[in-house]
Amino acid sequence: MTPPHSAPPPPPSAAPHVHHPLFARFYARFSVSADTKGGLGELRAELLAGLSGRVLEIGAGNGLNFAHYPEGVTEVVAVEPEARLRRLAQEAARTAPVPVTVLPDTAEALPLEDASFDAAVASLVLCTVRDLPRSLAELHRVLRPGGELRFFEHGMADTPGLARVQRGLDRTVWPLLFGGCHTARAPLVAIEAAGFTLGPYRSFDIPEKGPRLPSSPCVLGVARR
Numbered sequence: 106m107t108p109p110h111s112a113p114p115p116p117p118s119a120a121p122h123v124h125h126p127l128f129a130r131f132y133a134r135f136s137v138s139a140d141t142k143g144g145l146g147e148l149r150a151e152l153l154a155g156l157s158g159r160v161l162e163i164g165a166g167n168g169l170n171f172a173h174y175p176e177g178v179t180e181v182v183a184v185e186p187e188a189r190l191r192r193l194a195q196e197a198a199r200t201a202p203v204p205v206t207v208l209p210d211t212a213e214a215l216p217l218e219d220a221s222f223d224a225a226v227a228s229l230v231l232c233t234v235r236d237l238p239r240s241l242a243e244l245h246r247v248l249r250p251g252g253e254l255r256f257f258e259h260g261m262a263d264t265p266g267l268a269r270v271q272r273g274l275d276r277t278v279w280p281l282l283f284g285g286c287h288t289a290r291a292p293l294v295a296i297e298a299a300g301f302t303l304g305p306y307r308s309f310d311i312p313e314k315g316p317r318l319p320s321s322p323c324v325l326g327v328a329r330r
């Protein structure tokens with residue numbers, strides 16, 4: 106009989122559970138109007154312009170980026186762990202201009218080979234992953250040397266007052282209300298810390314005018330493995 110201490114390790118667990126049904130319903134509606142009326146569609150097109158080859162997208166949500174992939178992209182592998190959003194992403198994949206496969210995995214544990222992608226895309230997701238350094242380490246692992254990480258993310262404000270508010274919200278209601286989102290993460294710092302070289306990027310607010318919201322400060326750009 107096999108003694109308990111020499112039992113084989115359990116098989117790799119399925120993707121960790123990400124279950125935000127209320128947020129998923131809200132995001133499925135809000136994101137579409139933000140794209141069409143709030144100008145996010147144009148930012149998605151800017152984020153993806155000029156990409157080519159095999160592309161990985163993490164936390165694809167309802168698949169709003171898919172329509173914007175340029176024709177030089179040969180294949181998109183998208184991961185989306187939330188069931189409702191994943192179903193919507195799979196629908197969006199059917200009408201995408203390039204082939205898109207949607208997987209149920211998380212950014213922290215990509216079931217993908219080392220150096221197997223030319224580019225990776227993170228849009229409005231580094232705020233939400235459970236383990237940011239691990240997610241970025243996974244992106245670094247699956248990108249080929251010289252591969253691009255395209256990012257469009259919101260993050261910590263450069264003004265102490267709003268940054269203080271963001272930290273308070275992150276400790277209390279914000280992640281509960283918005284599907285695990287955090288407002289005070291620093292995506293550029295985290296991307297560099299994961300070993301990427303930052304390329305051109307720009308910082309701006311959404312919305313551009315009016316009161317600054319906790320999720321207003323954004324960055325959009327490129328980093329290279």
Ligand SMILES: C[S@@+](CC[C@H](N)C(=O)[O-])C[C@H]1O[C@@H](n2cnc3c(N)ncnc32)[C@H](O)[C@@H]1O
Nearest residue numbers: 164165166187190211212228229230233234235
């Ligand atoms: C604010 S939405 C952004 C969706 C999409 N990227 C976009 O640009 O509209 C954040 C997404 O991250 C997904 N998500 C949550 N935890 C994740 C994880 N650990 N790994 C990958 N995606 C995750 C959520 O289910 C959700 O679809």
